[in-house]
Amino acid sequence: MKLYDLSLSGNCYKVRLFASFIQTPLTIIPVDFMSGEHKESKLIQLNPWGEIPIFEDGDVVLRDAQAILVYLANKYGGEAWWPSEAHLQADVMQWLSVAANEIQHGPNTARLIKKFGLESDVALCLERSNTLLTLLDNHLSSHKWLAANRPTIADCAIYPYISVAHEGDVSIDKYTNIKAWMNRLKLLPGYMSMPGNE
Numbered sequence: 001m002k003l004y005d006l007s008l009s010g011n012c013y014k015v016r017l018f019a020s021f022i023q024t025p026l027t028i029i030p031v032d033f034m035s036g037e038h039k040e041s042k043l044i045q046l047n048p049w050g051e052i053p054i055f056e057d058g059d060v061v062l063r064d065a066q067a068i069l070v071y072l073a074n075k076y077g078g079e080a081w082w083p084s085e086a087h088l089q090a091d092v093m094q095w096l097s098v099a100a101n102e103i104q105h106g107p108n109t110a111r112l113i114k115k116f117g118l119e120s121d122v123a124l125c126l127e128r129s130n131t132l133l134t135l136l137d138n139h140l141s142s143h144k145w146l147a148a149n150r151p152t153i154a155d156c157a158i159y160p161y162i163s164v165a166h167e168g169d170v171s172i173d174k175y176t177n178i179k180a181w182m183n184r185l186k187l188l189p190g191y192m193s194m195p196g197n198e
Contacts, residue, residue: 002027004043004054008115009033010108010160011065012053013194014099018069018156021190022077066096069153083148091147095154099161102132108161110168129170133178136162140177144184151188159185163197 003019003026005012019026031037031052047054047063054061055068057075062068073082083089106128112118113125136158139146146154163182165172172178185191 002029002056004029004031004052006031006033006052008195009052010164010194013160014065014156015053015055015068017160017192018072018153020192021156021188022072022081023190024072024076066100066157069096069157073153080150081152083152088148092152092154095146096157099157102128103158103161106132107165107168107170110170111161111164114168125168126170129165133172133175137175137177140181151185155185160194164194167196
């Protein structure tokens with residue numbers, strides 16, 4: 001299995017993190033994002049959207065981090081990470097949607113502005129981040145994990161950009177339940193860090 005990867009990308013990291021949790025080796029292929037390699041013909045053939053991560057498993061090619069998590073969990077991670085019950089799958093999916101929406105447009109975009117010079121509305125990103133963090137912290141006040149009462153790919157999807165939120169001037173200091181959840185995740189066998197959350 002191959003992962004076309006950028007070490008600083010939280011979306012790439014969530015795939016590496018989950019693969020490490022389930023002890024599934026990946027061949028990591030670094031992509032020179034800053035020079036635009038992800039927009040060149042070889043990678044555009046794999047992902048016409050011109051984005052990473054890109055994942056290959058034989059003839060299977062996937063282009064979205066959340067979709068890759070579902071694939072890996074369903075094929076290699078088993079029931080523990082991707083429950084078979086419809087209501088529990090839906091519970092996990094709710095959080096994958098949060099990763100693709102609220103996380104993307106909050107802490108992730110704030111980080112892109114601060115760390116990589118993206119032009120966007122800083123105040124709006126910070127407002128969205130604080131709304132998200134409040135909701136997340138409230139949820140974690142009565143849940144040890146995000147979904148299904150156990151670690152799932154929901155946790156892998158949400159954790160990366162929360163763990164490097166400080167790189168976008170988004171502080172999690174007052175969110176004690178989020179910090180406790182992050183510490184629990186770090187204690188799971190197979191945990192690995194990314195640049196910025198070591």
